[in-house]
Amino acid sequence: xxxxxxxxELRSARLELAEPVGLVPTMGYLHExxxxxxxxxxxxxxxxxxxxxxxxxxxxxxxxxxSYPRDLDKDLALLEEVGVDLVWMPTPExxxxxxxxxxxxxxxxxxxxxxxxxxxxxxxxxxxxAKLFNGVLPQKTYFGQKDAQQVVVIQRMLQDLxxxxxxxxxxxxxxxxxxxxSSRNYYLNPEQRQAATVLYRALTAAxxxxxxxxxxxxxxxxxVTNKVNAESLAELEYISCAxxxxxxxxxxAIEGALLSMAVCVGKTRLIDNIFVGK
Amino acid sequence: xxxxxxxxELRSARLELAEPVGLVPTMGYLHExxxxxxxxxxxxxxxxxxxxxxxxxxxxxxxxxxSYPRDLDKDLALLEEVGVDLVWMPTPExxxxxxxxxxxxxxxxxxxxxxxxxxxxxxxxxxxxAKLFNGVLPQKTYFGQKDAQQVVVIQRMLQDLxxxxxxxxxxxxxxxxxxxxSSRNYYLNPEQRQAATVLYRALTAAxxxxxxxxxxxxxxxxxVTNKVNAESLAELEYISCAxxxxxxxxxxAIEGALLSMAVCVGKTRLIDNIFVGK
Numbered sequence: 001x002x003x004x005x006x007x008x009e010l011r012s013a014r015l016e017l018a019e020p021v022g023l024v025p026t027m028g029y030l031h032e033x034x035x036x037x038x039x040x041x042x043x044x045x046x047x048x049x050x051x052x053x054x055x056x057x058x059x060x061x062x063x064x065x066x067s068y069p070r071d072l073d074k075d076l077a078l079l080e081e082v083g084v085d086l087v088w089m090p091t092p093e094x095x096x097x098x099x100x101x102x103x104x105x106x107x108x109x110x111x112x113x114x115x116x117x118x119x120x121x122x123x124x125x126x127x128x129x130a131k132l133f134n135g136v137l138p139q140k141t142y143f144g145q146k147d148a149q150q151v152v153v154i155q156r157m158l159q160d161l162x163x164x165x166x167x168x169x170x171x172x173x174x175x176x177x178x179x180x181x182s183s184r185n186y187y188l189n190p191e192q193r194q195a196a197t198v199l200y201r202a203l204t205a206a207x208x209x210x211x212x213x214x215x216x217x218x219x220x221x222x223x224v225t226n227k228v229n230a231e232s233l234a235e236l237e238y239i240s241c242a243x244x245x246x247x248x249x250x251x252x253a254i255e256g257a258l259l260s261m262a263v264c265v266g267k268t269r270l271i272d273n274i275f276v277g278k
Numbered sequence: 279x280x281x282x283x284x285x286x287e288l289r290s291a292r293l294e295l296a297e298p299v300g301l302v303p304t305m306g307y308l309h310e311x312x313x314x315x316x317x318x319x320x321x322x323x324x325x326x327x328x329x330x331x332x333x334x335x336x337x338x339x340x341x342x343x344x345s346y347p348r349d350l351d352k353d354l355a356l357l358e359e360v361g362v363d364l365v366w367m368p369t370p371e372x373x374x375x376x377x378x379x380x381x382x383x384x385x386x387x388x389x390x391x392x393x394x395x396x397x398x399x400x401x402x403x404x405x406x407x408a409k410l411f412n413g414v415l416p417q418k419t420y421f422g423q424k425d426a427q428q429v430v431v432i433q434r435m436l437q438d439l440x441x442x443x444x445x446x447x448x449x450x451x452x453x454x455x456x457x458x459x460s461s462r463n464y465y466l467n468p469e470q471r472q473a474a475t476v477l478y479r480a481l482t483a484a485x486x487x488x489x490x491x492x493x494x495x496x497x498x499x500x501x502v503t504n505k506v507n508a509e510s511l512a513e514l515e516y517i518s519c520a521x522x523x524x525x526x527x528x529x530x531a532i533e534g535a536l537l538s539m540a541v542c543v544g545k546t547r548l549i550d551n552i553f554v555g556k
Contacts, residue, residue: 102438160380
């Protein structure tokens, strides 16, 4: 497994890779969710490139950029183990040199859900992902369903800007008790860690209600809200029952939806989601 | 010479092209300036792709989108004559389908000069050019120095977003009397056409003054202003004496600069530019 930092090192290394190339973008501190993306890429592509970059432009000033967990040695060992060929680990100066001033934005889809409380987040994501795409030039790229809105936004950017890249969305990987894997779970103390199971418990309760015949979007949101409110360490930021592609909030009887939510457990903000119906 | 409209037609046709591919983006109504780009691409690349697309998003509502001149049959004949291999002529619906919502923006460089009177123009340009790049996937792309700020902005976008594409900037092609070739010259009546020569006359006067020892940026701008004011049919919108890469306006003694200007002749807005010094 080769590692590179600069664009020119990346370009040289890219020339050596067999096609097709699969790209797995990460911010490091890898868990089984990330590794499931890399394994899927390994199965489907002749070469696998992973990137490790904690992208400053997707963090707001008050967010956890400085404290975001890091363990590069372990990350590299894990990526080597699953058979990644090349790791691009740009520095912030490589990605955002002096006079940097170009941004990729997706409009409507980023103004809801995560975008409401994190208004600059997705511009950082779409910009850095466009840069990763143009740097690595993959045929396929692998993203986790955990960040449901990110997936929808990246798909929109890919289509709108004519990127010749297929996105493969991999299922959420969960702990045995249902908590979605996330680098931010690292922040939780044992009591909070237990409380954090409420996200999946609440989503599952709503899904079960839907499957038992409850079709009202308002009721499904209420089921989740009530579950989270019953957990004293958890504070619900939002629960959405939305169209899976437009992310427009649904009302009344639904045939299917993306249920997604953000919850604060202590100072740690966690997200999760589940599909119901078709 | 092949012509295509949709993205999927383009993708298929692109697979047949020998590498490297040179891209010449145009809005049609081709003149010798455009053809100089295509000829240069023909010399330097195994395959040449031209695009013809009057990009609605780079026109403000009050601008000349509807009246912009068109002559597709002639354009195709000219491109065939210079040896272009493939012409992509997307419709507005191909480029901006329903739910389109992704934009590429370059910040500081687009807030001056043309950006002052055309605040949405460059977002339209950078977005469509990013789409053309991702559609055609060229190794080189050819732009005219006539649109000096556009060249600087596109270079910035290419570098910032890691596009693996080299930009080749071709000199301004002028009529025998010095008027820079432009599809918009078509709008000029004979009297206006004569008055329009003032742009190049004014820039040349400033360049000659610089070469004769006048180094003050303010004086060079004044020379251009006075020349244009002496032409009753012409109204100066701006004259800039700026750093060629940052486009920051210069003051005092200079070693070199990009002199650029916009002038209205009747309702027709014309631009021109010249380099002085190093």
